[in-house]
Amino acid sequence: MKTNIKEKALATLVCIALVGCASSENEPKEFDGSLYSGKPVESLTNEAPPKTEIEAITRGDAALSTKNYDLALYEYLRSLSFTDATHQNKTLYTVGRIHSAKGNYPLAEKAYIQALDYDEFDVKSLEELGLLYTKQGLTEEGRSYFFRAVNADQVRLNNPDVLTSYSEVTDEILQSLPYDSKSPFRSYMGLGILADVDSKHDIAKRYYERALEINPRSTQAMINLGYSHYMSGSYYLAQRITNRALKTEPNNEKALNNLALIYISLGDNRQALNIFKRHMSTPEALNNVGYFLMLKGKPDEAIPYLQQAIDKNPSYYKIANENLERALSEVRLNEVEEVDKEQTGA
Incomplete structure (x- = not known):
């Protein structure tokens, strides 16, 4: 009996000790x-x-x-x-x-x-670091984390063929990567933007297309894809894609600006002006058309738009007048160069 009591007491003490430990x-x-x-x-x-x-x-x-x-x-x-x-x-x-x-x-x-x-394969944290760094202008770091996010997603999807080098990614490699609705579409989009910055527009388009396959409703991916086509000279395709984005978000300023630039490239300056006027004042829109025509190397076409911007709003005079002076200088320079060519027979 005494042994029994001792055993129970010991068991109770052990139990108390274990509970104390766990706590x-x-x-x-x-x-x-x-x-x-x-x-x-x-x-x-x-x-x-x-x-x-x-x-x-x-x-x-x-x-x-x-x-x-x-x-x-x-x-x-x-x-x-x-x-x-x-x-x-x-x-x-x-x-x-x-x-x-x-x-x-x-x-x-x-x-x-x-x-x-x-x-280490946390896709979301990798992607957020990519966004964080690119937002701060740290493009190399941003690219690295976007790339790691895509690779981590391949690990999640049990794909043994992870990407080894950003510079070696091709259309075929991108097309072969598996994806689903949980894949990091913002990482693909981020890699596309950085490729566009590097003037690698073809691979940029593939990244945007993959982002849209993952998230077909992404207006930003549509806008970026349209702009990439614009940058590579495919103006009509850029126009169609950008209009598609505007059907989703009719007042998206970036899409409207891109569409206006596309019309300027197509030589339809009046339509570009109408697009700009959808989200800015008439003097601002006129100045923008003139400014972008100058960038396109058409200062003679820019002059009338800049003059109208000045006439319509004297308070807007400074910016438009500076652009007008630049346009006039470029026209004069072009005339001098033409004379030089005629005289030298070049």
Whole structure:
């Protein structure tokens, strides 16, 4: 009997010890504020601290849904302090998105990079880093992360043939890559934009086309594809694609500007003027037509539009007059060059 009592007592002590151990293991670490930026945390909530990672995340989600970004950040970061946390990757991605929305790019970058410490193939964090860097003009870094996001997506889709080098990507290679609705269309679009910047318009078009295959409703991808065709001289195709984008977003200024440029390239200056006038004043539209005609090497055609811009709005005189002086100078220079050619017989 005594042995039985001793055994029960020992079992109880062991049980208490194990519960104590488990409780101490689940206790949160001290709050790490290195990824926090906002109001003083003591002013954010009077609620008792969350007891689990999931409770903290749920509180963060609730705060985010009401656009209480500081409280959302605080709760998400508290979820990371639990020693048994398992959702760090997704939480850090969300923290990065909040910082990006607030314009705090250094902390957004830090959060995304920490997310990658938990999952190096996290497509979303890789893509966000690509967007973050290109937005800041760091094109090489942006390209690198867009490329990594595409490769991480291939790993997700169980494709063993990941891309090895950005410079070696061809139409055929891009066409062969599997994709689905979860694939990072913004990474493909970002790679397309950077290819256009490098004057690699053919491969840029393939990137945009893949972005549209993933997300057919992306107006931005349509606009970019149209502009890429414009840059490579396919004006009628550029016109059709840009008009398609405008059917989705009739007042999209970028699409309207691109369409006006296309009409100028097609020699339809009047239609270009009408397009510009859809989202700007008449003097501004006249100045724009004149300015872009100058860029096209047609200063003589630009002059009447610039003169009309000056006549219609004296307060707009300075910009239009500067452009008019430039157009007149270019016309005079062209006349001198023509005379020189006649005299030299060139």
